[in-house]
Amino acid sequence: MSLRRKVARLLAIVLTVLLVATACGSDADSTTSGGVFADSSSSDTSNDSSFDRGSDDRGDAESVFTDDAMVDDTNDSAAATTRPSTDGDAAFAGRDEDAAETEADDGVGLFGTVEVAPEDEEVPSRTQDSDGRFTDYGIRRFIDADDDPFSTFALDVDTGSYSIARGYLLDEGELPPRASVRVEEYVNAHTYDYRAPRRGLDLEVDGGPSPFDEDAFLVRIGVQAVEIEDDERVPVSLTFVVDTSGSMSANDRLPLVRRSLEVLVDELDRGDTVAIVTYSGSSGIILEPTDVRYRDDIIDAIRSMDSGGSTNLQAGLDTGYDLARESFIDDGVNRVIVASDGLANAGITDVDRLADRIRRDADEGIGIVTVGYGLRGINDTTMEQLADQGDGFYSYVDTIDEAKRLFRDELTSTLITAAIDAKIQVEFDPDVVEDYRLLGYENRGVLDRDFRNDDVDAGELGAGHQATALYEITLARGVDIDDRDEIGVVMLRWEDPETGDVTEIDEDIDLRDVEPTWSRTDEDFQHAVVVATFAEKLRDNPFADEVDLDELLEEVERLDDEIDTDEFDEFVDMVRIAAGRR
Numbered sequence: 001m002s003l004r005r006k007v008a009r010l011l012a013i014v015l016t017v018l019l020v021a022t023a024c025g026s027d028a029d030s031t032t033s034g035g036v037f038a039d040s041s042s043s044d045t046s047n048d049s050s051f052d053r054g055s056d057d058r059g060d061a062e063s064v065f066t067d068d069a070m071v072d073d074t075n076d077s078a079a080a081t082t083r084p085s086t087d088g089d090a091a092f093a094g095r096d097e098d099a100a101e102t103e104a105d106d107g108v109g110l111f112g113t114v115e116v117a118p119e120d121e122e123v124p125s126r127t128q129d130s131d132g133r134f135t136d137y138g139i140r141r142f143i144d145a146d147d148d149p150f151s152t153f154a155l156d157v158d159t160g161s162y163s164i165a166r167g168y169l170l171d172e173g174e175l176p177p178r179a180s181v182r183v184e185e186y187v188n189a190h191t192y193d194y195r196a197p198r199r200g201l202d203l204e205v206d207g208g209p210s211p212f213d214e215d216a217f218l219v220r221i222g223v224q225a226v227e228i229e230d231d232e233r234v235p236v237s238l239t240f241v242v243d244t245s246g247s248m249s250a251n252d253r254l255p256l257v258r259r260s261l262e263v264l265v266d267e268l269d270r271g272d273t274v275a276i277v278t279y280s281g282s283s284g285i286i287l288e289p290t291d292v293r294y295r296d297d298i299i300d301a302i303r304s305m306d307s308g309g310s311t312n313l314q315a316g317l318d319t320g321y322d323l324a325r326e327s328f329i330d331d332g333v334n335r336v337i338v339a340s341d342g343l344a345n346a347g348i349t350d351v352d353r354l355a356d357r358i359r360r361d362a363d364e365g366i367g368i369v370t371v372g373y374g375l376r377g378i379n380d381t382t383m384e385q386l387a388d389q390g391d392g393f394y395s396y397v398d399t400i401d402e403a404k405r406l407f408r409d410e411l412t413s414t415l416i417t418a419a420i421d422a423k424i425q426v427e428f429d430p431d432v433v434e435d436y437r438l439l440g441y442e443n444r445g446v447l448d449r450d451f452r453n454d455d456v457d458a459g460e461l462g463a464g465h466q467a468t469a470l471y472e473i474t475l476a477r478g479v480d481i482d483d484r485d486e487i488g489v490v491m492l493r494w495e496d497p498e499t500g501d502v503t504e505i506d507e508d509i510d511l512r513d514v515e516p517t518w519s520r521t522d523e524d525f526q527h528a529v530v531v532a533t534f535a536e537k538l539r540d541n542p543f544a545d546e547v548d549l550d551e552l553l554e555e556v557e558r559l560d561d562e563i564d565t566d567e568f569d570e571f572v573d574m575v576r577i578a579a580g581r582r
Helices: 003-022 097-103 161-174 183-188 252-267 292-303 313-326 350-364 380-389 400-409 411-415 525-538 549-563 566-581
Strands: 080-082 150-154 201-209 217-223 236-245 272-280 282-293 333-340 366-372 390-398 416-428 433-438 459-462 466-473 486-495 500-509
Touching: 097 183, 097 411, 150 292, 150 433, 161 380, 161 566, 183 282, 183 411, 183 459, 183 466, 201 500, 201 525, 201 549, 217 459, 217 486, 217 500, 217 525, 217 566, 236 252, 236 500, 252 292, 252 333, 252 400, 272 292, 272 313, 282 292, 282 313, 313 350, 313 366, 313 525, 350 380, 366 380, 380 390, 390 400, 400 411, 400 433, 411 459, 416 466, 433 549, 433 566, 525 549, 549 566
Parallel strands: 236 272, 236 333, 333 366, 366 390
Antiparallel strands: 150 416, 201 217, 217 466, 272 282, 416 459, 416 486, 433 466, 486 500
């Protein structure tokens, strides 16, 4: 272990003792900050790029700590996490590694391998921003592979967090709220060159240098779901649950919802049915299940929706799921599509209680897609959690182009589920890997012992969906990147939604999968890394403190010449605006 890490641990222990005596883990405590890359030269010369992996003199990322620690018990997750300070530089501390080993590493993780509060200290599970619209799930820490070589999490294909950032940056010229940034949703909003399986899911691994620490490497795990042609999909029964409360009156809300649903209806086939429920202070059915051959009736119902009144999301969900059960197709796809800003001020408003009301329907085959509308005031937490707990996914629509992507270009992925309860477990070899951290997935943790417990809810992937995970690893003393040792093994497990059969596959992770220099990695890997780096920077992750946004912009502009897609062009614009704001 490096001297810097030992010093960081000693400092964290001293800080923890003081905190236990004075504040016992209060969220409001002030932080003590330290530089993550105190010796970095990346900002001194353009040649010392974070993506140049040969000349940076970077310090160890564990030289930061804070008095904030937390454990999220809301989804059987068990590792400690920290969250950035709400003012100034972020700093971190977390639970001790014995606790992490006992509880499994990856419920929610803690950033930096530092010793922290006693296991019995009461700590918060998560925090929300001042108006409750976004939830800060903390930042994962490094886990010592000797203490816990297993890392387990549920896959996730939500993209709402990235779309919200796009709205803030491209439409408003502002940085997104830090708590809104979920790294995995940024990465999964982009398309990569993964091989398509003939059925179910497939996975692949590669790796290269980390832009955060010259002594670390990133390992990428890519998951690809089977692709299904549009003409091969089965009939669908869709129930739209549309928020028509007063908060939906703005142009980027209900008017955009109406246009979005028209796009979707135009992509449906004969035999597909549509029903529409609206809700404000109460709920009502404005369209009974109707075959799309009666398109004019469906469009008339969509255009009749108007806004006004309070917001009883519970009533909308109750009526919507009742209707979905009545129109259930045994050999088809059944979906509830919720279009809302996520606000709820009448009926049941607690997101966990709302999710409890739809979980049984999810188990019986009625999935959910939550689509957020409205940049200012959207309750991201509600929309994201309903999707996660209702066997679905969460997207955010801020423009008609995004609606076309979701409901036209990716309609089959939106509607057809390829895998349910999909989860990953990675086992690292402690003789090769000193420690590791997973980037993102803070609220998708699964207990290590529950990886093969098929009663534990995990993630859903639609046909053609991709999911990507990145691990930052430090090699054990005496191990060289040019060795041919096995880093570990990644296991992927999921259930077939049609047959109920459970499949598990695995892939070895070898050092030969990890390129020693940035220039030797392929552009697909670089694509994922720069997106993840951008997200880490936006959420003020201290590992990214010394990553300069201007330097990152240079790298994404170089990649833009090679990737040359509208998706990446848009990303370049986002980075450019963010660099100008910092």
